[in-house]
Amino acid sequence: MKLGWLEAGTLAAASVASAADLAYSPPFYPSPWSTGAGDWAEAHKRAVEFVSNLTLAEKVNLTTGAGWEQERCVGETGGIPRLGMWGMCMQDSPLGIRDSDYNSGFAAGVNVAATWDKRLAYQRGLAMGEEHRDKGVDVQLGPVAGPLGRSPDGGRVWEGFSPDPVLTGAMMAHTIKGIQDAGVIACAKHFIGNEQEHFRQAGEAQGYGDNITESLSSNIDDRTMHELYLWPFVDAVRAGVGSVMCSYNQINNSYGCSNSYTLNKLLKSELGFQGFVMSDWGAHHSGVGDALAGLDMSMPGDVILGSPYSFWGTNLTISALNGTIPEWRIDDMAVRIMAAYYKVGRDRVRVPPNFSSWTRDEYGFEHFMVSENMIKLNERVNVQRDHASGIRKLGADSTVLLKNKGALPLTHNERFIGILGEDAGSNPAGANGCADRGCDDGTLAMGWGSGTANFPYLITPEQAIQNEVLNYGNGQTNVFAVTNNSNTEQIAAIASQSSVALVFVNADSGEGFINVDGNEGDRKNLTLWKNGEHLIKTAAQNCNNTIVVMHTPNAVLVGDWYDNENITGILWAGLPGQESGRSIADVLYGRVNPGAKTPFTWGKTREAYGAPLLTKPNNGQGAPQQNFSEGVFIDYRNFDKNNEEPIFEFGFGLSYTKFEFSDIEVTALNADKYTETTGKTKHAPVLGKIGEASDYLFPKGIKRIRQYLYPYINSTNLREASGDPYYGEKAEDYIPAGATNGSPQPLLPASGPSGGNPGLFEDLYQVTVTVTNTGSVPGDEVPQLYVSLGGEDEPVKVLRAFDRITIAPGQKAQWTTTLTRRDISSWDVPSQNWVVRDTKKKAYVGNSSRHLPLSIELPAAK
Structure with missing residues (x-):
């Protein structure tokens, strides 16, 4: 039986295969073709015109990378x-240009979330987009919503934003808008359920001694998928994101780039995504299968990085010639890629890549992998502009004041300042001394892995604070630094003389291909690194005015020292980028009144978070099974459910002033009745004609580069050209039912042209509150609106709206926000639709998830 989109998708997303008792991802075919819906119409029209004039080989070239280290990006x-079109350049990272020069090192995504400031998210995105654009990059590989942050010790949580889907979704959307307004395609990643580094790739895990043959399976039920992990990707699609990267892991035992349910059903059909899906590097697992499952671009093209073989390239050409993959599917891949290209205006602002990812030398091999063709590679174009000022501001505006017993801000009249801790100082090897930041030497300003960028410089806290004292002090202050955590005797001596001891500590994490001190990407625990707890206790025992500054990717355990009476201040500064020292000095000395809020919860124990990492194989040599059995209850939702008292709750952050909330009002707005989407798509469009095999032989006179991945064939005998010993087997034996069906398909009830059914995004309520600055200095406050959905299986409350507002002392500000239908809906698995349940719903407003002084019941929507 051939299954249409709807019939194949009505199965539960995590149904169980009884034979193996493993989570199962049901098939969903065919792969939806793009339509140009919403604000994609003009870009789609231009893409169709462009692709209609291409040969099959040229279409294939758009979809397939040239091979690892074969080009500059x-x-x-x-x-x-x-x-006259050169290849499209994809470049890391979500916080700047990786493996380049004369570029900026921006703050990490987690810092953006800590600002709770959508404007700053946009400005950072715009600045990063400008730098990528002027280096010749077509696609910036970011921002990140996977990992969302299921586990605080997950290695790459800092690349993303927050474990709350609304906070992440908002920052995702505004970052995307900024990047794409600069004329660069953003890439939302990693889709989906990519929540830990352990076992994300079988080969990587084997290198660490784990005897497995398949990558981890993230087993996620349908409700959790929609209400938690898919939520920020909805916001990304609504923001017009041009590309989405599928992940290394499996989802319900189907690889992320082979998963027809997540790609065809959720992303392309339900969310109406009009851009293209690219694979993570090495996450492409099959030729025909992944094409039919919804993959549009293979990165970097080779089966194994650095090999001469590709699932696509020549093999994609052969698959089209022999009819295994329908022409409309290849046309759709190319149209999606070119639509994203036109949507952001690449045709207007494009320059060739002017740097090399593989060497900082000015001259080198054009095809680095095979050492061919010496040319000038690095033109050393400076793209930094004035972005340093924005990085400094974001670093300060993301610093969370967790404790203050009147010690802050500092006054420039301190008698003796001790700066203590390795995290205050420089890496002896230089800011870029460890490849991809794969160490924890000196102050920590970004984690490690592909989500990094080279620093143009790194201002350390030691440098900035010493300059502060020299430039703005009274000339009488003594300032000394000890940046060796092991020198306990000297630390104690300096602390004992200090009128204020500034202690800098950190914890690091990153991507799984780098192991730092036994941390295989993920953190081994939630303690501070480099004996940080001992450093803090030594300082506090010798100075009754000890202030602790933490640079960490997420929460650490602070229960042993945070309430020490000699610790008068605690700040979390995250991973703030190149201006780290200046940013923290701005906060310490009161030029910036801290207004940041923690974007995650600080628990008393690791166990309090639930959602443990899986660090030991549990399925023999097969795919380790990571069951997301906690469902939607991660971070503060889990703490609320279990009545677990945090040390610092989600959304918490102090200021140098005080705020009060009052006068909550709610108004039901007129909205249309929600109706499910009905009808069918149009027939899959076919653009041009494939032609004969002889049309795709290698052109005469072409200079063939070793291992370079071409779309051409060596022989008109397709079996011979493929080199595939299984070539010619019956297609029906391996092509899923309905996968090549280009006839009109039924639309899903929850589907829509931009993120889902349009009725989900209609405003149902307006909520207004008054916020008053009752202190003596100007400050920023973050009003946060949470909703109780009222159901027995629902979280106690969920964040639904927020903003960051500046208020003068003694002044009042009226904050108004709205709640959409999506904000008060729950995902109904049987109907595969969003529903507003018949339960009492309540709105709460305050300045943290545990400080919500205002509440009001939501009336029936009009």
């Missing part, structure tokens, strides 16, 4: 020389 497709 970390990933680069083939070009279309006939039209």
Whole structure:
């Protein structure tokens, strides 16, 4: 039986295969073709016109990377020389340009979330987009909503934003808008359920001694998928994101780039995504299967990085020639890629890549992998502009004041300042001394892995505070630094003389291909690194005015020292980027009144979070099974459910002034009745004709680069050209039912042209509160609106709206926000739709998840 989109998708997303008792991802075919819906119409029209004039080989070139280290960027497709179009350049990272020079080192995503400031998210996105654009990058590989932050010790949580889907979704959307307004395609990643580094790739895990043959399976039920992990990707699609990267892990035992349910059903059908899906590097697992499952671009093109083999390239050409993959599917891949290209205006602002990811030398091999063709690689174009000022501001505005017993702000009249801790100082090897920041030497300003960028410089806290004293002090202050955590005797001596001891500590994490001190990407525990707890206790025993500054990717355990009476201040500064020292000095000395809020919960124990990492194989040599059995209850939702008292709750942060909340009002707005989407798509469009096999032989006179991935074939005998010993087997034996069906398909009830059914995004309520600055200095407050959905299986409350507002002392500000239908809906698995349940719903407003002084029942929507 051939299944249409609807019939294949009505199965539960995590149904169980009884034979193996493992989570199962049901098939969903065919892969939806793009339509140009919403604000994609013009870009789609231009893409169709462009692709209609391409040969099959040229379409294939758009979809397939040239191979690892074959071109300048970390990933680069083939070009279309006939039209003067060079290959499309994909470049890390979500916080700046990786493996480049004369670029900025921005703050991490987690810092953006800590600002709770959508404007800053946009400005950072715009600045990063400008730098990528002027280096010749077509696609910036970010921002990140996977990992969302299921586990605080997950290695790459800092690349993303927050374990709350609303906070992450908002920051995702505004970052995307900024990047794409600069003329660069953003790439929302990693789709989906990519919540830990352990076992994300079988080969990587084998390198660490784990005897497994398949990558981890994140087993997620349908409700949790929709209400938690998919939520920020909805916001990304609504923001117009041009590309989405599928992840290394499996979802319900189907690989992320092979998963027809997550790609075809959730992303392309339900959310109406009009851009293209690219694979993570090495996450492409099959030729025909992944094409039919919804993958549009193979990165970096080779089966194994650095090999001469590709699932696509030549093999995609053969699959089209022999009819295994329908022409409309390849046309759709190319149209999606070019629609994203036109949507952000790449045709107007494009320059060739002017740097190399593989060497900082000015001259080197154009094809680095195979040492061919010496050229000038690095043109050393400076793209930094004035972005340092924005990085400094974001670093300060993301610093969370967790404790203050009147010690802050400092006054410039301190008698003796001790700066204590390795985290205050420089890496002896230099700011970029460890490849991809794969160490924890000196002050920590970003984690490690592909989500990094080279620093142009790194201002350390030691440098900034010493300059502060020299430039703005009274000339009488003594300032000394001890940046060796092991020198306990000297630390104690300096602390005992200090009128204020500033203690800098950190914990690090990153991507799984780098192991730092036994931390295989994920953190081994939630303690501070480099004996940080001992450093803090030594300082506090010798100075009754000890202030602790933490640079960490997420929460650490602070229960042994946070309430020490000699610790008068605690600040979390996250991973603030190149201006780290200046940012923290701005806060310490009161030029910036801290207004940040913690974007995650600080628990008393690791166990309090639930959602443990899986660190030991549990399925023999097969895919380790990570069951997301906690459902939607992660971070503060889990703490609320279990009545667990946090040390610092989600959304908490102090200021140098005080705020009060009053006068909550709610108004039901007129909204249309929610109706499910009905009808069918149009027939899959076919653009042009494939032609004969002889049309795709290697062109005469072409200079073939070793291991370079081409779309051409060596022989008109397709079996011979493929080199595949299984070539010619019956397609029906391996092609899923309905996968090649280009006839009109039924629309899903919850689907829509931009993120889902349009009725979900209609405003149902307006909520207004008054916020008053009752202190003596100007400050920023973050009003936060939470909703109780009222059901027995619902979280106690969920964040639904927020903003950051500046209020003068003694002044009042009226904050008004709205709640959409999505905000008060729950995902109903049987109907595969969003529903507003018949339960009492309540809105709460305050300045943290545990300080919500205002509440009001939501009336029936009009």
